[in-house]
Amino acid sequence: MTVSLASPLQLGSISLKNRFVLASLTRNRGYIPDDLNAEYYRQRAGAGLLLTECTAVEPMGSEQIDGWKKVTDAVHGEGSIIFVQLWHAGRLAHPALHSGQPNVGPSAVGAKGGKFRQLPGYVTPETIDDPQYYIDLYRVAAQNVKRAGFDGVEIHSASGFLPHQFIDSTANQRTDKVVRCDANLWGGSNENRARFPFEAVKAAIEGFGDASRVAIKLAPSGGWNDMGDPEDVMVPTYSHLLTELDKLNLAYIQLVRHVPVFDFTHRGTPLDLLKHLRPLVKNTRFLLNGDLSSTEAADLVASGTIDAAVFGRPFVANPDFPHRVMNELPLAPLNFATIYPSPVNWDANDTWAKGYTDYPAYEA
Structure with missing residues (x-):
């Protein structure tokens, strides 16, 4: 039989109805998920797998769990599967947005090229003294993910965020000293x-209780948020990481x-990942992706x-994107001006539904 995007796919004990995956798309429509967010994901539940926007591993309280439960219930009601994407910004955070708490990174090396809408650019982070503290956050977060009704969890180790910062040799300039014979070097x-990303994945497995419900996102070629190792560094680093991750099932x-188009600092290293x-x-x-x-x-x-394809921008203006592709229907254009509230x-008279849940399905 010919396998197509419309073919079902087995992920461990989970069955996907097709091989379309909704990418993680940060849309800035609220801090605690609500009915609007639930409707947004419900509209896009024609995808076999939906991935949420990046969701902080720092403790946020029961309101986050209750809010996400609305989302997972809505997606499951449409017969689809949803994973949460766990995230820590690391050096890309800003103290002014975190009650004055410093941003952190593997080393005291600030990212270049970034900016906030109402704040100056990136600031130099404090060096993380004990990475294990942050690894443990992923374990607890995975437990909360399960409580919120998610089918699984994806560890965000791309886009220049904390795990990616540990991978990249320009952001991670640590020279850890062995204090104990069993000490981990980072x-x-x-x-x-x-x-760091390998241990974060293992912690998430412990928290969720099932390796086949845990995944990882990686961006070897860099280019996002001042990431970018040369090929002779990047290839062996990711070769080791992928080899070890592949053993975890x-x-x-x-x-x-x-x-x-997203390589703002021109630090990316174009590489044929499939090869x-x-x-x-x-x-x-x-x-x-x-x-x-x-x-x-x-x-x-x-x-x-590949086993499945991850799509981002087409899903914004086309909530029924898989239906349109499988039936060769035209796609609606995306209004970039309404991706984020501004x-x-x-x-x-506008609400946060503008540019979010007001794109109709094709038949409508």
Whole structure:
């Protein structure tokens, strides 16, 4: 049989109804998920798997769990599967947005090129003294994820956030000293820089209680938020990390290709991930993200090169994107001005539904 984007896919004990995956899209529509967020995800539950926007691993209280329960119930009601994406911004945070608490990173190296809407750019982080403290946050967060009714959890180790910062040799300049004979080192070699995301995944497995419900997102080529190792550093680092991750029998490994339009600091290293790194993933489902067209994705799935395709921007203006692709229906255009709420583009009568849940399905 020919495998297509419309074909079902097994992720461990989970059955996906198709191979369309809704990418994590940060839409800035509230801090505690509510009915509006639930409707947004319900509209897009034609995808076999939905991934939430990045969700902080720092303790946030029961309101977060109750809010996300509305979302998971809505998605399950449409017969789909949803994973939460666990996230820590690391050096990309700003003290002014965290009650004065300092932003942190593997080393005291600030990112370049970033900015906040009403604040100055990135600031130099404080060096993390004990990475194990942050690893433990992923364990507790995974427990809360399960309480909120999610089907699984994805560890966000891309886009220049904390796990990615540990991987990248320009952000991670640690020279950890061995204090005890069993001490873990978190910098220096390729293996040591890969340790943080690997340990975060293992902690999430312990918290959720099932390796087949845990996944990871990686962006080897960099380019986001001042990330970018040269090829001779990047390839061996990710080769080691993927080899070790593949032994854990995860739900999937998602790799993001280099997308030039998002490479604001021109630090990315364009690399054919399917050629250099795909062969290392043998026991785990392999997902690809990064400016995929539906035609390219269909060809990659049909050839067995990838198991499922992750789409972002097409889902914004087309909540029924899988239906449109499978039935060769035209796609609606995206209004970039309404992706995020902005006083420039909103008037007194507008709500956060604008540009969020007001895109109709094709039949409507």
